[in-house]
Amino acid sequence: MDLLPVSLGLIALLFAMIGLGLWIAVALATMGFVAIILQLSLPAGTILATSMWQGAKSWDLTALPMFILMGDILFRTRLSQDMFDGLAPWLAKLPGRLIHVNIVGSTIFAAVSGSSAATCATIGRISLSELARRGYSNTVSIGALAGSATIGLMIPPSIILIVYAAATELSVARLFIAGVIPGLMLTALFMTYVIIWALFNKDRMPPPEPAMPFLERVKALRRLAPVILLIIGVIGSIYMGLASPTEAAVVGVFLSLAIAWATGTMTWETMREALVASTKTSCMIIFILAGAAFLTTAMGFTGIPRVLAEWIGSFGLSQGMLLLALTVFFIIMGCFLDGISMVVLTTSIIMPLVVGAGFDLIWFGIYIVLVVEMAQITPPVGFNLYVLQSLTGKDIFRLGLYTAPFFLIMCLAAFLLALYPDIALWLPRTMLEAPR
Template structure:
């Protein structure tokens, strides 16, 4: 059978299994089992055990549950309320005023969470009610929150970057550093859009609030001290070379516990809830990685990725055309799969293509995360849209319309990243070489 035909049959089988409601990890392992049995007389059980052990026996992967636990602890604190109060006096003078709190607040919380959904839920829990009470447009309040919440995937410590690093054997620290400037670029694009929208729609903006005296604004800044301490402790220790990503994750958990204790939200029920939630999330991700590892190994034995790479290479696509094709592919797939599943599912197939095209794998990791961010706000499986639906009760497709401008801005960011690769590569090259 031709490799392309076999590959199409496997893809059809995957979607058929997923349509039956089977867990993604089980679906991936089943696909690997079928691919192996149908093509080679090899013992699938032994290969399954070896592939899963090698994938999960990774030191870098130990950072994952720690960062997840850190985010779960912070989710149960008053951190988002403190950020809203601390940022409001300083952003109220910009065109768009408190709409910027969503953007800047999500960017700051992303630096201590690593999760898009957690960022969106934590900031939205406070900001949506406050913005509605003060008369801001629902469309812009929801749109800025949904778009800015995706920055949690890019700004370190990003959970999906850890997953990508594990799946492709890249440096977690280098990927973390590479994600900083692209994440801040997204923040700047979103804030720029809010400013332009506010200037063109003055009639839809509420009346300006009284100007707060400088001394009072400086006093409000103290409420940002815990999150600044956490960012410096976690991200600063990695950038300064004092700690690896795993060690920084342990520092982050310790600081999150200290902040929770200082805020009076650390007690046995909340700590137990954070532990259980972090354990469930970590096990889910590890299970998906294990299933994907077996699929990747099976594909390697069958030779399908290599043959597929040669087949696509025969078309003579330029780097730009290949990236465009992959972008469309990831956006479409992102309509049906969550970001982590999408990354681990596709690495075994596309990495040979990317490597053959001479694309830097650190840069591609940032690019793929940016494209996955787009999928977070596209129906029907945009995770941020589900979070917003639970917060607002709005229809998920209407929420998708609210986020359309921010989807367009992410497309612009992807174009800028492709045209100027140093947006992602300059900082790690400067700091680590």
């Protein structure tokens, strides 16, 4: 049987199942099952059982539920209020003033959360009401929060980078280190945009608040101590080689529990809610990965990825054009799928093509996460937009208009990352390959 029509037919089947609302994991496993039945005489049930077990038992995935639990615990503390109070006095002098709290606060919380939606919800539930009360423009304050919350996917400990590492058998630590500079670059680009907007729209800015004495600002920094301690404990232990990502995740859960207890927000009820929420999220992600593992195995047996890669290669696309095509493909997919599903769904199909084109897989992982970040703020299935809709009550397409400038900034960031790959590769190369 000619593999190319089969390949295209299977892809059409996959999107049809997703369009009908079938669970992503079930759709992936069904596609793999059909591929084996059509092309091979091997026992599909046995391959299904063994490949799903292999895909779900990866040691790297142990960090996943721990980081998710850490974020769920912190979501139920007063960390966001403390961050707002600690950052506001220092950012009030910049053009754009307290709008920068959304951006800097999201970047800091991203370093202890790993989730874009959790970052958006945690920072937004305090900052949006505070900014509205003080007279800041909804258009920019909401857009800044939506855009900067996506940094939670890039700054370690990123849940989606753990998923990408498990799907491609790459080093989680190397991916974590590679995500730091691109994440900080996004923060700088967002802050630059807010500064320029504020300078050209002074009439839409509220009057400046009374200046706080320097010693009072220094005292306010104490509010940031818990989150700084958490960042040092989790990220610092990985970068200094003291702990693996899995061990650092356990440290993070311990420290988040300590913060919740110290701030008086830890009760049996909040602990139960955090455990239930993190269990649901972890099971959903691992179920998707197990289905993807079976699909990857099925694709390997049938040779479909090789045929698709040869077919796309027959168009003679340059490396840049191929990257552009993949970027457009991921942005379109992001209008209908969440980020983790996008990464898992496409790994088995596009990785042979990516390797054949000569892309560094660490760099490509960071690039794809950046493109997936764009999908978090594109309707109709932008997860950050749903979070913001619950916080503000505004229509999701209006929220999409608010976030449009930040989407374009991410496009600029993707262009810079493609033009200068060392933005992602310099830090892991320096830290992990330098003589000790």
